[in-house]
Amino acid sequence: MDLLANLALGFDTALSLQNLLYCFMGVLLGTAVGVLPGLGPLSTIAMLLPMTYALPPVAALIMLAGIYYGAQYGGSITAILVNLPGESSSVVTCLDGYQMARKGRAGAALAIAALGSFFAGTVATLIVAAFATPLTELASSFASVEYVALMVLGLVGAVVLAHGSLLKALAMIVLGLLLGTVGADVNSGTARFAFDVPELMDGFNFVVVAMGLFAFAEIIRNLESVEAGQTVLQKVGSLWPTRAELRAAWPAALRGTFLGSLLGVLPGGGAVMSSFASYSLEKKLAPHPEEFGKGAVAGVAGPESANNAGAQTSFIPLLTLGIPPNPVMALMIGAMTIHSIQPGPQVMTSNPDLFWGLVASMWIGNGMLLVLNLPLIGVWIRMLSLPYRLLYPAILLCCAIGVYGMQNNPVDVLLILPFAVLGYLFHRLGCEPAPLLLGFILGPLLEENLRRALRLSRGDPTVFLTRPVSLVLLLLAAGLLLAVLLPKVQRGREQVFVEED
Amino acid sequence: MARISSDRFAGLLFILFGGGFVFGAGAYDMGTAAQMGPGYFPRLLGGLLVLLGIAIFASVKTSAGRPSAGSLPWRAILAVLCGVAAFGLLLKPLGLFLAALLLVGLSSLAQQRPRWGEVLLSALVLAGAASVVFVWGLKLPLPLWPAFG
Numbered sequence: 001m002d003l004l005a006n007l008a009l010g011f012d013t014a015l016s017l018q019n020l021l022y023c024f025m026g027v028l029l030g031t032a033v034g035v036l037p038g039l040g041p042l043s044t045i046a047m048l049l050p051m052t053y054a055l056p057p058v059a060a061l062i063m064l065a066g067i068y069y070g071a072q073y074g075g076s077i078t079a080i081l082v083n084l085p086g087e088s089s090s091v092v093t094c095l096d097g098y099q100m101a102r103k104g105r106a107g108a109a110l111a112i113a114a115l116g117s118f119f120a121g122t123v124a125t126l127i128v129a130a131f132a133t134p135l136t137e138l139a140s141s142f143a144s145v146e147y148v149a150l151m152v153l154g155l156v157g158a159v160v161l162a163h164g165s166l167l168k169a170l171a172m173i174v175l176g177l178l179l180g181t182v183g184a185d186v187n188s189g190t191a192r193f194a195f196d197v198p199e200l201m202d203g204f205n206f207v208v209v210a211m212g213l214f215a216f217a218e219i220i221r222n223l224e225s226v227e228a229g230q231t232v233l234q235k236v237g238s239l240w241p242t243r244a245e246l247r248a249a250w251p252a253a254l255r256g257t258f259l260g261s262l263l264g265v266l267p268g269g270g271a272v273m274s275s276f277a278s279y280s281l282e283k284k285l286a287p288h289p290e291e292f293g294k295g296a297v298a299g300v301a302g303p304e305s306a307n308n309a310g311a312q313t314s315f316i317p318l319l320t321l322g323i324p325p326n327p328v329m330a331l332m333i334g335a336m337t338i339h340s341i342q343p344g345p346q347v348m349t350s351n352p353d354l355f356w357g358l359v360a361s362m363w364i365g366n367g368m369l370l371v372l373n374l375p376l377i378g379v380w381i382r383m384l385s386l387p388y389r390l391l392y393p394a395i396l397l398c399c400a401i402g403v404y405g406m407q408n409n410p411v412d413v414l415l416i417l418p419f420a421v422l423g424y425l426f427h428r429l430g431c432e433p434a435p436l437l438l439g440f441i442l443g444p445l446l447e448e449n450l451r452r453a454l455r456l457s458r459g460d461p462t463v464f465l466t467r468p469v470s471l472v473l474l475l476l477a478a479g480l481l482l483a484v485l486l487p488k489v490q491r492g493r494e495q496v497f498v499e500e501d
Numbered sequence: 502m503a504r505i506s507s508d509r510f511a512g513l514l515f516i517l518f519g520g521g522f523v524f525g526a527g528a529y530d531m532g533t534a535a536q537m538g539p540g541y542f543p544r545l546l547g548g549l550l551v552l553l554g555i556a557i558f559a560s561v562k563t564s565a566g567r568p569s570a571g572s573l574p575w576r577a578i579l580a581v582l583c584g585v586a587a588f589g590l591l592l593k594p595l596g597l598f599l600a601a602l603l604l605v606g607l608s609s610l611a612q613q614r615p616r617w618g619e620v621l622l623s624a625l626v627l628a629g630a631a632s633v634v635f636v637w638g639l640k641l642p643l644p645l646w647p648a649f650g
Contacts, residue, residue, distance in 0.1 A: 054639060165508075167560065171515045171553040178522045178546050185529075185539035192539055193525050216581065223577040223611050389612055390623050393605040396581065397627055400588045400604060401597070405641045413589025417582050424578065429511040447542045459535030 007129055010356030014364055019062050022055065023361050026063035027368045030070020031077075035380045036391060037084045038222045041071035041271075042434075043215040045331050047395060049207060050402025057339035058354045062361040064335055065315075068328060069121070069365050072271060072311055073373060076113045076304060077380050080106060090307075092279040096292060096299030107239040109300050110377060112246075114370050116253040116305035121366030123257050124264070124312035128319075129359050132348065135320040139345040142321075144449040144456070145463055149473035151446045154323050156477040157266060158435045160484050168431045176436035179204060180443020187451065199411040204419075206334040208412055209440055210327075211399050212419025213426075213433040219392050220424045239374055245297045252282050252298035253305040260309030265316050266325065274310030275303035312362055319355060320345055323442070327434045330441040512558025519550030577611040584608035596646040597636060601628035 013019060029051075033044045048067050052060035072090075079090040080097035093113065100109040142150070159169040182193045183203030194200040241249065259281060260274035282302040283292045292299050315332075317325045322344030324330040336343050341351065348355045373380070403412045426433050457463035464470050522543050532538030584607035592600040605624035609615045635641045 051639060054641075165557070167553060167557045168511060171511075171550060171557060174546050174550045174553060175515065175518055178518070178543060178550065181522075181543045181546075187537075188530070188539050190529055190539040192529060192543065193522070216585075220574065220577050220581055223581075224574040389609070389615075390619075392611075393584075393608045393623065394627055396585060396608055397588075397601055397604055397631055400585050401601075401631060401635055401641070401643070404589060404592060405635070405643065408642060410589040410592065414586060417586060420582065421578065424573075425514075428573075429507045429514070431511055450542070451537045454534050455536065457535075459533055461534065 002133065003129060006133075006352070006356050007360060009352060010129075010358075010360030013058060013353045013357030014062065014360035019059055019357065019361065020364070022059045022063040023066045023365050024368055024372075026066025027070040027365050027372060030067035030072075031074040031369070031373060031376075031380065032070075032383060033067075034071030034074025035077050035383050036074075036386070037078050037082060037384070038218060038388070039071075039395070040075065040214070040218075041068055041328055042210065042331065043218055043395075044071040044074075045328065046207060046210045046215050047398050047402065049331070049335060050398075050405050052335070053338065053405065057336075057341055057351075058357050060335065060339055061332070061354065061358050062365075064332060065358060065361060066365045066368070068311065068332075069117075069308070069362075069369055072307065073114065073117060073369050074380070076117075077110065077373075077377075078384060080109045080113070080300075081381065082384060090275070092275045092303040093300060095279070096294070096296050099293065099295035100297070100300065103295050104237045105245075105295070107237040107377075108241040108245055108297075111239045111374060112241055112249050112297060112301050113304040114373055116249065116256065116301045117308040118366050118370045119253055120257040120260060120305035120309035121312060121369075122363060124261050124309040125359060125363040125366075127261050127313055128316055128362070129356075131316055132320055132355070132359070135316065136345045136348050139321045142345075142469070143467075144453040145467050145470045146473070147449040148446065148453055149464060149470035149477075150321065150323060151442050151449070153473045153477040153480075154317075154325060155435075155439060155442065156480050157325070158438050160480050164430055164432055166484055168429075169435050172426070172431050172433070172436040173439040176439025176441075177443040177446065179209070179436075180440045181447065186444070186448055197411070199409065199415070203444070204415065204440075205403075205406065205412060206331070206437075206441060207406065208403060208415045209419050210331055210334070210437060211403065212416040213423035213437060215395065215399055216416060216420030217423025217427060217433070219395060220420065221427055222388060223392065239377075241297075248297040249301035252278075252302035255281060255285075256302035256305035257309045260306030260311075261313045263306075264310030264313030264325075271307040271311045271314070271326075271328075274306040278302040278306035308366070315358075315362070318343060319347060319358070322347075322445075324438065327437045330438050333441055506561055508561045509558055512554045512556075512561070515554030515557060516551050517554075519547045519552075519554055522547035523551065576613075580608050580611035584610075593644065594647065596644045596648075598628045598632055598645055599647065601631050 014023065029048055030044060033039055033048060034041060045064060045067055052063050055063065075090040076093050078084050079093040080101050083094050083098040097109045100106065155173050159166060159173060182200060184191050184201050191201055256278040259278050263274045263277060279299060279302060282298045283289050286292065286296065286298060314325045314329055317323050318329045318332060324333050333343050341347060341354065400413055403416060404410065406412055423433055453463060454461065464474060526540040526543040526547060529540030530538030531540045531544065584604045587607055588600045588604040591603060602624045605627055606620060609620040632645055636643055636645050
């Protein structure tokens with residue numbers, strides 16, 4: 001009954017007054033910022049990250065996880081009430097959630113989203129707890145060869161699941177890996193691409209890169225599109241779903257939870273993928289598929305449960321292997337390194353309180369979302385009606401203070417600017433920035449392990465093919481890549497993402 | 502980039518980046534596969550990026566390329582960049598409160614017709630809130646006022 005003992009330790013940690021407070025703050029702030037139109041979870045986390053610098057590591061990670069769930073639920077609120085997806089995982093929620101809102105069932109849609117998310121969160125937390133130990137044991141047997149293969153698989157997964165051109169996504173990953181090489185070389189200490197700027201000796205700071213590429217580029221993008229008078233639906237209606245709505249919702253939530261938990265673990269998977277997949281599944285299974293897009297309850301319950309389950313199980317590869325399956329988890333890795341925790345299989349043994357505390361706080365955070373958000377819905381609606389011209393200077397200010405506060409160095413603030421321009425440019429050129437961030441975070445790890453693997457094999461690259469685990473992982477990666485190139489899959493892939501554009 | 506399709510431009514950009522990294526890595530020791538020097542990994546990936554860039558550039562069908570990217574929103578870009586740059590550079594000499602006012606003011610130039618009364622009010626509120634939250638609440642070691650105020 002190791003699991004129970006571990007969970008007990010986790011709840012012991014997470015239920016300390018201090019950690020409860022930070023979890024609460026995280027969920028609250030995450031929702032408050034996430035509800036703002038045009039701010040996705042990545043930007044929200046990047047913007048709020050500086051608030052956690054001064055906290056002890058456990059509290060900081062618990063708060064960040066809370067921010068993540070909060071931001072995601074905030075995005076759903078925006079999707080349902082304004083028909084504006086704050087982030088790609090709530091695009092699907094727009095389709096039926098907004099239609100429900102137009103029928104006066106906004107309250108019910110919000111409640112179903114919250115209940116579905118809570119249910120999914122509960123199941124996913126148990127899954128994380130159950131799978132963490134065996135996966136960690138597996139991962140501890142990995143040598144650098146296996147790590148290289150695993151990272152290649154992760155990066156290829158990110159390409160396959162990014163939408164848009166495959167070549168561009170590949171190029172973005174490689175560019176990310178290259179940007180990751182900036183700074184002192186681990187083996188020789190040579191300063192690479194630092195141009196004698198002392199701040200670049202440690203490489204680009206990931207907060208700077210993420211803020212520039214996501215938060216700042218988003219602001220420039222939003223400023224460009226002339227502020228349209230958004231109509232916020234003020235009438236929320238009863239929060240209580242009717243019996244018929246509940247009956248339609250729960251099987252969808254169940255399926256969404258299962259699907260999301262599965263997809264969250266996959267490299268490149270996570271919330272976005274899960275919600276899209278669940279929506280198409282529900283549409284296929286529904287007795288009246290023509291209701292979808294017109295306010296079908298299952299079209300809200302399924303994807304909302306799926307994206308929350310996916311959001312949580314995507315912590316599994318991060319916590320057990322130290323490899324982020326998606327950009328949000330890449331940011332979490334960055335946050336862990338700020339608190340000098342090296343993510344990977346050793347976290348569970350060296351910081352069991354952090355590991356299990358985080359797992360337990362996932363469930364607590366989801367519970368808080370439920371209790372917190374439904375009564376506060378009026379406040380969120382008021383935040384939604386803030387005009388963008390007042391919002392964006394506040395976001396810029398928060399980001400700038402946060403980056404400055406990392407090291408009290410003005411150069412860090414200036415370094416955001418090229419990434420902001422680059423992020424905006426990439427958007428115009430149809431290149432997704434998410435794979436770049438993933439490559440950037442994994443770059444140094446990949447290089448280090450590649451060098452070690454080849455040193456041990458005396459420069460023989462066939463070592464990646466002769467070790468069975470590595471061979472399987474690389475074959476999977478090759479299979480994924482080939483599968484996307486098949487015309488049939490390619491069409492399907494376009495279809496999955498077509499609703500997003 | 503008025504007449505060039507955005508895919509071609511993306512291809513060129515990647516070629517440029519890849520080439521830059523390959524060129525820059527020329528200064529570092531290449532080493533061998535068994536003993537990689539600091540230049541090995543960047544050169545390898547830089548080369549790969551150039552190839553990908555060429556592939557993206559070449560895959561554009563001359564007539565069916567995506568429409569050109571059009572003009573950039575210079576006003577928004579410059580206002581945001583200047584506001585943040587000014588904040589970063591002037592925070593130490595001016596203190597958080599004044600630097601925040603400056604950031605809000607400059608970045609408001611991104612709007613076509615800023616309402617200055619509203620901008621001033623929101624700048625004061627934001628600067629005050631930031632001072633309270635970050636300096637007083639979170640105890641970040643930032644100067645609040647000019648050093649020789």
